[in-house]
Amino acid sequence: MPSFNPPLRVLMGPGPSDVHPRVLAAMARPTIGHLDPVFQTLMEDMKELLRYAFRTKNRLTMPASGPGSVGMETCFVNLVEPGDVVVVCQNGVFGGRMKENVERCGATAVMVTDEWGKGVDLAKIKKAVADNPKTKIIAFVHAETSTGALSDAQAICAFAKEKGLLTIVDAVTSLGGVPLEVDAWGIDAIYSGSQKCLSCTPGLSPVSFSARAEAVIKGRNRKVQSWFMDMSLIMNYWEAQGGARTYHHTAPINSLYGLHESLVMLKEEGLENSWARHRKNHLALRAGLEAMGLELLVAEHERLPQLNAIKVPAGTDEAAVRKRLLADYNLEIGAGLGALAGKVWRVGLMGSSSTANHVTLCLAALENVLPAAGAKIKTGVAGPAARAVLFP
Amino acid sequence: MPSFNPPLRVLMGPGPSDVHPRVLAAMARPTIGHLDPVFQTLMEDMKELLRYAFRTKNRLTMPASGPGSVGMETCFVNLVEPGDVVVVCQNGVFGGRMKENVERCGATAVMVTDEWGKGVDLAKIKKAVADNPKTKIIAFVHAETSTGALSDAQAICAFAKEKGLLTIVDAVTSLGGVPLEVDAWGIDAIYSGSQKCLSCTPGLSPVSFSARAEAVIKGRNRKVQSWFMDMSLIMNYWEAQGGARTYHHTAPINSLYGLHESLVMLKEEGLENSWARHRKNHLALRAGLEAMGLELLVAEHERLPQLNAIKVPAGTDEAAVRKRLLADYNLEIGAGLGALAGKVWRVGLMGSSSTANHVTLCLAALENVLPAAGAKIKTGVAGPAARAVLFP
Numbered sequence: 097m098p099s100f101n102p103p104l105r106v107l108m109g110p111g112p113s114d115v116h117p118r119v120l121a122a123m124a125r126p127t128i129g130h131l132d133p134v135f136q137t138l139m140e141d142m143k144e145l146l147r148y149a150f151r152t153k154n155r156l157t158m159p160a161s162g163p164g165s166v167g168m169e170t171c172f173v174n175l176v177e178p179g180d181v182v183v184v185c186q187n188g189v190f191g192g193r194m195k196e197n198v199e200r201c202g203a204t205a206v207m208v209t210d211e212w213g214k215g216v217d218l219a220k221i222k223k224a225v226a227d228n229p230k231t232k233i234i235a236f237v238h239a240e241t242s243t244g245a246l247s248d249a250q251a252i253c254a255f256a257k258e259k260g261l262l263t264i265v266d267a268v269t270s271l272g273g274v275p276l277e278v279d280a281w282g283i284d285a286i287y288s289g290s291q292k293c294l295s296c297t298p299g300l301s302p303v304s305f306s307a308r309a310e311a312v313i314k315g316r317n318r319k320v321q322s323w324f325m326d327m328s329l330i331m332n333y334w335e336a337q338g339g340a341r342t343y344h345h346t347a348p349i350n351s352l353y354g355l356h357e358s359l360v361m362l363k364e365e366g367l368e369n370s371w372a373r374h375r376k377n378h379l380a381l382r383a384g385l386e387a388m389g390l391e392l393l394v395a396e397h398e399r400l401p402q403l404n405a406i407k408v409p410a411g412t413d414e415a416a417v418r419k420r421l422l423a424d425y426n427l428e429i430g431a432g433l434g435a436l437a438g439k440v441w442r443v444g445l446m447g448s449s450s451t452a453n454h455v456t457l458c459l460a461a462l463e464n465v466l467p468a469a470g471a472k473i474k475t476g477v478a479g480p481a482a483r484a485v486l487f488p
Numbered sequence: 489m490p491s492f493n494p495p496l497r498v499l500m501g502p503g504p505s506d507v508h509p510r511v512l513a514a515m516a517r518p519t520i521g522h523l524d525p526v527f528q529t530l531m532e533d534m535k536e537l538l539r540y541a542f543r544t545k546n547r548l549t550m551p552a553s554g555p556g557s558v559g560m561e562t563c564f565v566n567l568v569e570p571g572d573v574v575v576v577c578q579n580g581v582f583g584g585r586m587k588e589n590v591e592r593c594g595a596t597a598v599m600v601t602d603e604w605g606k607g608v609d610l611a612k613i614k615k616a617v618a619d620n621p622k623t624k625i626i627a628f629v630h631a632e633t634s635t636g637a638l639s640d641a642q643a644i645c646a647f648a649k650e651k652g653l654l655t656i657v658d659a660v661t662s663l664g665g666v667p668l669e670v671d672a673w674g675i676d677a678i679y680s681g682s683q684k685c686l687s688c689t690p691g692l693s694p695v696s697f698s699a700r701a702e703a704v705i706k707g708r709n710r711k712v713q714s715w716f717m718d719m720s721l722i723m724n725y726w727e728a729q730g731g732a733r734t735y736h737h738t739a740p741i742n743s744l745y746g747l748h749e750s751l752v753m754l755k756e757e758g759l760e761n762s763w764a765r766h767r768k769n770h771l772a773l774r775a776g777l778e779a780m781g782l783e784l785l786v787a788e789h790e791r792l793p794q795l796n797a798i799k800v801p802a803g804t805d806e807a808a809v810r811k812r813l814l815a816d817y818n819l820e821i822g823a824g825l826g827a828l829a830g831k832v833w834r835v836g837l838m839g840s841s842s843t844a845n846h847v848t849l850c851l852a853a854l855e856n857v858l859p860a861a862g863a864k865i866k867t868g869v870a871g872p873a874a875r876a877v878l879f880p
Contacts, residue, residue: 097537097755099510100530100748102520112741115519118491123742124516127507127689128494129820138492145489161691162554165716165737173714196715291738297519299553299691299740321713322565323588324557343825345557346683348691349504350515351743356492363489428521433735 105422106449108458109430110241110403111269112291112298113446115354119296122357123350130347138356139334139347145359146302149271149294149367150286152278156305156327158334159355160287161348164268167287167301169197170325171264174305174313175233175285178202182233182264183224185209185216187247188240189433190266198235201321206231212240212435213405215398216247218255225259233262239270241292242433244405244442245394246274253281262309268292271302272362273374273402273446284309290351293374293402295447296358299351358447374401377450380485381443384459384478388466393440402450405432405440412471414438420465427461452486497814498841500850501822502633502795503661504683504690505838507746511688514749515742522739530748531726531739537751538694541663541686541759542678544670548697548719550726551747552679553740556660559679559693561589562717563656566697566705567625567677570594574625574656575616577601577608579639580632581825582658590627593713598623604632604827605797607790608639610647617651625654631662633684634825636797636834637786638666645673654701660684663694664754665766665794665838676701682743685766685794687839688750691743750839766793769842772877773835776851776870780858785832794842797824797832804863806830812857819853844878 107114128135139158146157160166172194176182180203184194187210198205206228208220216236225231234256238249249265256263262284270276272293278286284306291298305313305327313320313327320326324345333344362370378401382392385406393405408414414431418441421427430442443458459478466473499506520527531550538549552559564586568574572595576586579602590597598620600612608628617623626648630641641657648655654676662668664685670678676698683690697705697719705712705719712718716737725736754762770793774784777798785797800806806823810833813819822834835850851870858865 097533097752099514099752100517100533100745102517102530102745103526104518105520105524107519107521109521109523111738112519112521115742120516120518120742122491124512125492125494126496126512127499127504127683128497129499129501129504130690131501132497132814132820134495138494141489141492162558162716163737163740166554169714169716193715200711200713200715289738291519297740297742298522298738299743319592321592322561323585323592324554324561345555346503346681346690348555348689348740348743350507350512350689350746351691351740353492353494354742360489360491422524428524 103426106425106427106454106457108444108449108454109428110442110444111289111446113295113444113449115295115297116361116448118361119354119357122353123297125353127349130349136341138352142352142356145356145363146304148363149359150278150304151276151280152304154278154304154306155335156310156331158303159352160301160303161345162301163299164287164289164301166325167303168193168266169322170303170327171285171287172197172201173320173322173325174327175262175264175309176201176203177317180232181206181228181230182235183208183221183228183231185221185236187214187216187243187245188212188237189242190237190240194235213243213245213393215245216252218248218251221252222255231261233264235264237266238276239274239400239403241269241403243393243436244400244403245398246400250281253283257282262312269400269403272370274400275371278304290355293446294358294362296355297351299348300355374445374450376485377445377452377455378404380455380482381445381458383485384455384482387477387481388463388473390473402444402446404443404445406443408439408441409471413469416469417465421461425461427458455482455486495818498817498819498846498849500836500841500846501820502834502836503681503838505687505836505841507687507689508753508840510753511746511749514745515689517745519741522741528733530744534744534748537748537755538696540755541751542670542696543668543672544696546670546696546698547727548702548723550695551744552693552695553737554693555691556679556681556693558717559695560585560658561714562695562719563677563679564589564593565712565714565717566719567654567656567701568593568595569709572624573598573620573622574627575600575613575620575623577613577628579606579608579635579637580604580629581634582629582632586627605635605637605785607637608644610640610643613644614647623653625656627656629658630668631666631792631795633661633795635786635828636792636795637790638792642673645675649674654704661792661795664762666792667763670696682747685839686750686754688747689743691740692747766837766842768877769837769844769847770796772847772874773837773850775877776847776874779869779873780855780865782865794836794838796835796837798835800831800833801863805861808861809857813853817853819850847874847878
């Protein structure tokens, strides 16, 4: 059996995004032991860099040793106990996954549902909390990867604080791409993914817990149901208590090299600059799409810059478009998920995939491919429209 | 903050082992999407390569997307339900972790304990099963990383089969290093780690489930408590059902490139040749250690070739030895864990760290460092003793 040599793709789907050569090079650095004193300096750096990205001073800030789903489950299994009531907002795929997590903890999920493609409606949350006075936690997705909708995390967290409730926030797609303020907004538990706007390889999930969440974890009535995700054990691995770290699991060393490098790059660019870059490239893509006559699913005030859900025009062979883009341009865009399957394409402009070249290539490739797949579009106008935004 | 540039260590601890440049190079190949059709060929190759390494035809054979602890928990949460009785063998650290897993599933762990440094005693297992007629599963560690003891997996599994019980086997340190026959021995659920005798980077945990275990998973009364580790969902991600894979989580793409390359290398060498290499290098190390006057903890018939627990001689500053080896030779060896802390060193000869040069360097470095740390050893004899085994 031969070695695996992947093709060189342009990743503009819902993640992973293009990984910068500096991050790939970091992944290939020599492995050292996870108890090596030098590795501990990497762990300390990593916590500092994640605190920078999350805008937090939270002590418990580190990458969980698994993909975003591990970050999600880490937040739920540590904060939720059997019998608890959790208000779960669902406006896409990932709210449904939160519900699964709550129920598998033996707790009750009170669902607040919004249309796919819209942000979470705070009025509905307020009603759900009023109707369920035993509510302990509000859980929601900041940036829905399945639809491209942004929710108002600041307002939801302010309401939770007012009511003395904890918040669990899915920031898998938001971290690094749009403003996110863990401390200023008072978020209690948050998780993200390495492979979206951080543009690292998939497989790690940064998490952060507020002091209030940490106290809840320490005051639990029973052990966390997952040994692997038990923060009371993990915190002693990532945080030396009384001078010595306690062995828990073997950290994914080389993946951490990669995440470290991607966070160093984020800090070099500056978080605000990264947000501005994501916004600008989104506006350029949008200008080109609209010039072509294509529409975005999400209303302007709730649109994520890093994840653009484009409505498939009537009469278009949706799958054929994705297939041609991949075959002819090595360009990956995403299909719709769940209720949106066949109805949208999802174009990611995340991290290293948020550049003028990505926008320009994607628009040109769409313009070249759409007519043969049955879409009626205006040609010759997308490029100039995008250029006017990119290079004003 | 600067990029992280690790030192070039020689990894002879309990894992990670030295990662071959081919595997590191694979880690740095361009990331592709986890739903890319080309990635599906990698997944298919991966399953075939793992079946080769595990000696199994099990359909459900794949790497869990996390370190060995995730493989362990995946086996337990899928097969154990509340109220079940599991006989758990403990002869080191990792049996204790199995107990934690069983109890966090709401089941009862009947403990069978053996001295640290000895293999699991089948007679004690027989008694435990006789005393607990509701036993459903026997769980044990094939190769105890904390002590270097090998247990007779074949005999234990034969007994389990005879009694109609399931087996869960920890093969984190055994896979690729010593004979292991999943089908021939009738193992029902097994997990390993990427960073031991496979010499990949840490962060993936190959697992395999027999048809009988798969039927138990499908016949469960309640959902698996972990959404992330629920095999009924994961199997639809790794195994196309009716032609299409179902999205579960985002696979750790580049880590899988690395594991693929390490398994290709294992297949190129041949599994039996890998076992023989591990054995030969162990015998050479042992000859050198004994010539020096050092003793191994584990009796010969239960000794793991890939993990050598060496008794710390009386009057020796145990930690100083490890510190000097790391500072002067960049050579990492392991400390004792739990009951063996301060009493042994653990020297790994795993995967790419099982070579004549590793044996030779380690013996020479020990010979140079031990006297100053207070150990009385014979000098000038270890090298020739090892050489006689390595180059007869």
